[in-house]
Amino acid sequence: MxxxxxxxxxxxxxxxxxxxxxxxxxxxxxxxxxxxxxAIRLPIGEVPGLDVAEHSVDTDHSVVGYRYPLLGEAHPLTMEVRTAMARRQTAFLEELTGRGRPELRQDAALLAASADVVGVRLTAVSSAGIRDHEEATTLWYDAESGGVLxxxxxxxxxxxxxxxxxxxxxxxxxxxxxxxxxxxxxxxxxxxxxxxxxxxxxxxxxxxxxxxxxxxxxxxxxxxxxxxxxxxxxxxxxxxxxxxxxxxxxxxxxxxxxxxxxxxxxxxxxxxxxxxxxxxxLSALGFHARDAALEGPAPGLSADGPVSEKDTLDCLRLKCVALTFDDGPGEHTEGLLDSLAAFDAKATFYVLGSLVGEFPETVARMDAEGHELGNHTWKHDDLSAMSAAGIEADLGRTNRAVREVIGSDPPTLRPPYGALNGTVREHAGLPILLWDVDTIDWRSRDTDEIVGRALDKSTAGSVVLLHDIHAPSVRAVPPVLKELHRQGYHFVTVSEMFGAMLEPGDVFTDARPQ
Structure with missing residues (x-):
């Protein structure tokens, strides 16, 4: 022909x-x-009333940055967009050759927004030479089904x-x-x-x-x-x-x-x-999307008040690691928070209730920067040696101390020494988080050894045990973050790691698929 x-x-x-x-x-x-x-494509930074999250990680081997919309607590499209960007970032970092200092910039634009449908365009621009490479795809939230398509x-x-x-x-x-x-x-x-x-x-x-x-x-x-x-x-x-x-x-x-x-x-x-x-x-959804695009973004696209970035990653589809820090807060915790911020890393701090009042500003900063606070008892006593009433009183006292600073209770418990029995599980009233990677930092106090154990043993789904009251442990965090980031890992809280699996009294060590 x-x-x-x-x-x-x-x-x-x-x-x-x-x-x-x-x-x-x-x-x-x-x-x-x-x-x-x-084409109707409105950059998310230009959408009135829309909350936007923006982050970047700048290291000697690469630069990655991303920006995504916050559409309200636990909104499926927010999670899908950020998870898609996280997967693209992991692929980019895993493909690094060690030559140059390539960059990956990811962004989003609004294609349509109404009570029926929200459409978002995701772009990823990578540069590793003379010419930039751009990829783009779209995702559509269907309000009727609650799914992202x-x-x-x-x-x-x-x-x-x-x-x-x-x-x-x-x-x-x-x-x-x-x-x-x-x-x-x-x-x-x-x-x-x-x-x-x-x-x-x-x-x-x-x-x-x-x-x-x-x-x-x-x-x-x-x-x-x-x-x-x-x-x-x-x-x-x-x-x-x-x-x-x-x-x-x-x-x-x-x-x-x-x-x-x-x-x-x-x-x-x-x-x-x-x-x-x-x-x-066009399908019925297609017609709704077209109408929404032509009418412009609906008002009230974001929830009233500030929107949290917590629980916006699906770790079932990602390389996630949960860094956890026990026994604080302390004099080294502020420096640790600085290191975490440089890598867009979220962590879980298992705090002692007796120290919360001594470092209220540090505790407030933990919460404000998206970290999670866990209950580590009032002053590190062995819960397995206590009565039911003693366990409830100790944990309740710590919960109140945290609540007075950040306005909410810790969602998980880490018992000192990992000591457990049936009484603790029955009366804790919280999911119990242990660990699968023990850096033994409390004993060695050697930064290089701590780094080595964390890197050698960590894998997708790991919960890593560290202590922010020891200076060598805090000094170990930047090299651990740098190398795990280079390998494409994402640093999350334990609640983000385990999600709906967390139930009071249940014990968790890692999130590897069973």
Whole structure:
């Protein structure tokens, strides 16, 4: 089939399926208003009332930074966005070659926001040489299901996704004058398959050989998280992964200019889609998302008051380590907090109630900077030697001391010496956190030995035992943080590590999958 015939075929199929015209932004001087439309992408720093978290870690081997929206306590999209960024950061750090000082900057933009749906665009720009490399993807929160879905959920089904690729192929052939061989990635695959009429009698074939939905079907299965994820995996590498709505009510798809010979600085291709033809391609969620994008962000996107960054990482999908510090606070704790801040590290401090009143500002700083305070008894007495009433009185006294400073009780307990019995478990009233990595810092008081034990024994899910009352232990923390960070680890509190698994009286040592 000739290129001219292929263009005619693709145009006919797209028009029959969608009833729309696709024009590349900036390609035609007499292009209609829809073709000159812009993608609706609002940087999160410019969204009124939206809380934003921003961090960076600058070391001699790399620089990583990220910014993400805080949409309220335990909001699924906040966790999904930050977890996705954390996974990308881990991959970046694991791939370091030791040459130069590469950088990774991650950011987010709001694509749509309403009571029904919130869409976020995630970008990752890495630089390790002359040219920066940019990756982008989108995530969509569906308020009805409470789930976070990939871009595929905006389409009625895989047949609609395939038709969108056919339209894009036609634009690249016609608007940019590409040859069939120059069509990039999946767009070229779909165009070739369509041109050669290799679709099965039952319907089109999606990438990877999975039968797509029959054209015209409702495609509600793509609102199911499992099916949407499977479709996203099948269509991995599609330009529609970086999908936004346009100011004309259509779709805007970002293409890498290096894939478009002669395109210059063009980065967006706009697919105008009128409301009367939208039913042929968008799902119900897609319509809600388009309406939200055109209307602008809904007011009250964030919760009232400051929003915490706690519990915004899913450690089941990440390399997490929980650093824990016993017996403080003390004179070295402030310096330790400085070291943790430099690596965007959160830790858990098992404090003695008798010391909380001596260092109230330090305790308040722990809480303000996102660390967690745990109960380590009033003055380090052996709980297993106490009566039930004695255990309750001791832990209650420590809880009150912490509450007076930060306004809340410690969520977990670490018994001194790790000493436990049935009475402690029954009357503690808290989950009991032990450890799987003992640095033995209390005995050695040797910084190099402490560093060695922490690095040799730590793995994903580890709980590391240290003491912030000893100067050698505090001096060991920066090299431990630096090396574990280089390996792609994330430093979290024990509550963030274990999440919903924590139950009063249960004993935990690490979070490795069983």
């Amino acid at each position: 000739s290129v001219t015939s292929l263009r005619r075929e693709l145009r006919a199929r797209a028009a029959a399926a969608l009833g729309l015209l696709l024009l590349a932004s900036g390609c035609h001087s007499d292009a209609p208003e829809e073709a000159r439309a812009e 990939p871009w595929t959920s905006l389409f009625r089904g895989e047949a609609a996704i395939e038709r969108a690729h056919l339209v894009l192929a036609d634009t690249l052939l016609d608007g940019y004058g590409l040859s069939l061989e120059e069509l990039p990635g999946i767009v070229g695959e779909v165009a070739l398959r369509s041109a050669r009429e290799t679709a099965s009698p039952e319907g089109a074939v999606a990438p990877g050989g999975a039968p797509a939905e029959t054209p015209g079907g409702e495609g509600t299965d793509l609102l199911d998280p499992v099916r949407a994820a499977e479709a996203a995996q099948a269509w991995e590498g599609s330009p529609f992964e970086d999908l936004a709505f346009s100011t004309a009510g259509g779709l805007a798809v970002r293409l890498d200019p290096t894939q478009l010979p002669g395109a210059g600085r063009v980065s967006d291709v706009v697919l105008p889609l009128e409301a009367k033809t939208a039913e042929g391609i």
